[in-house]
Amino acid sequence: MSLERVQYLCKIVEDKVGLHLTDDKMYLVETRLAPVLEKHGYANLESLDRDLRIGACQTIVTEVAEALVTHETLFFRDTYPYTYLEKLYIPDIIGRNAKSKHIRIWCAGASTGQEPYSLAMLIREKFPELHDWRIDFFATDVSSQVIEKAEQGIFSHFEIQRGLPVDYVLKYFESQGKTWQVKPVIRNMISFQQQNLQSFNSYHDNIDILMCRNVMLYFQPGFRRMIIDEFHNSLKEKGILILGNTEASMSNRQDLIPALNQAGIFIKASAALQQAS
Amino acid sequence: MKHFLVVDDSTVIRKVAKKILENLDFETSEANNGQSALEYCEQRMPDGIILDWNMPILDGIGFLKRLRNLPNGDHPTVIFCTTENDIQRISEAIQAGANEYIMKPFDTDIFHGKLKQVGMV
Structure with a gap:
């Protein structure tokens, strides 16, 4: 997937929820979006990207944003x-x-x-x-x-x-x-x-x-x-x-x-x- | 250097636990059942023990109950190791004198976290 496509997906996340994905996190994009592709029947990231550009439904935009956000946490973190x-x-x-x-x-x-x-x-x-x-x-x-x-x-x-x-x-x-x-x-x-x-x-x-x-x-x-x-x-x-x-x-x-x-x-x-x- | 005794009848688990502990600068020893571990502790009391539940000859609970009755037997911090999230079993281990528990399989992060919780690192 081209860097331009990855950056476009990251821009969607920033517009949607304000989270800024730095370049070093862009390698996560393909792995994180795999469940979204499967759920909505997309063959690959290119077809998802195409739908997003022509105005995919808001549910898919939200799911893309949610998939790319990091949810790492643990109990009593840092004590x-x-x-x-x-x-x-x-x-x-x-x-x-x-x-x-x-x-x-x-x-x-x-x-x-x-x-x-x-x-x-x-x-x-x-x-x-x-x-x-x-x-x-x-x-x-x-x-x-x-x-x-x-x-x-x-x-x-x-x-x-x-x-x-x-x-x-x-x-x-x-x-x-x-x-x-x-x-x-x-x-x-x-x-x-x-x-x-x-x-x-x-x-x-x-x-x-x-x-x-x-x-x-x-x-x-x-x-x-x-x-x-x-x-x-x-x-x-x-x-x-x-x-x-x-x-x-x-x-x-x-x-x-x-x-x-x-x-x-x-x-x-x-x-x-x-x-x- | 703090000294940890790894008590498990699985050579793989002993090897993994020892490697993690040695990477964290612990001296390590090992025993493959509760009876050997008890004899070891009578000779040299460790600072910490990672202890399996199911073992031949003397199991983890049996070892723990006898350990705590040895002279200086309240010194080691004991992390009880189990493969099941059976609340009764964990509760029994804590009542017998374990300080914490860890579930298999564990990795370095989880092990390190448990050692931090019990103040060993």
Whole structure:
């Protein structure tokens, strides 16, 4: 397949969901699109490419975009954001929100659900005092297929072994032969929704904890800045934004203060703090 | 250098596990059943043990229960190895004193992840 054709397909992805596939990822195109070709009866990538250029139906365009997006994830990825939430940040929220007994959480780019489930299990396991609180917990992803898998909470034994401590497996998963399913007590904590981060009007608001890890690196710098601005708007005062550890340099907003020694974690500064500094 | 004992009746599994561990700078030893492993531990207690479930002479659970009763037997971090995602079996291993579990087949990434979880790397 010619480079020009591959670049055209990558451009579709960028227009559709904002994700920018760099040249080094273009080798993935043929492998990733094979299931789309099979599903819609295309003999090869050239015939798919031809249909896309003459205006293929929106379903196929969406499936092409979804197939090319990376969904790599694992439970308790990098560990330290969860340690920070457990030891410092959630105790702080509990103090601040004691009157309302209400916490709002948003995992954007949640992929197949390992990150939101990790956070939900952490809350359930470490903060029994929150059991009578209202917790609005949203997990979103651009891919409807992926978010559907996340909502089912069914994982292979390969996936279950990546990052998940055995205590959590025993307590929060049900064995189903060759797969494992997250128990309803955790699944029911989370509302899974398909969402395109290009649709700024669909962003959740008044968020205490906003996780969007290892997603920004796929966006072009201009779009990243726009998303960071919108995430800032989504957060409450003193809300926390958790990006990936390689995404620490992606916010230069003065009112998102980097947490000490915690790469990619930012706290939204209160207006009073801003005036004082 | 930390020392790991690989206990499995399969030579292939022992070979794969040893190679992964040696690439991570562990010293390794091996045993092909629970009884040999127990005798090894009486002589020299390792820092970590990767332990199979089904083995001749003395199986994994039997070994684990006796290990934890040896002097300094609570020292090794034990990663229990099984081919089945049987929650009862995993639970039994944890109650008998395993620190973590791993399912076969495993690769370097999964093994490394488990070692990180139990603080061995």
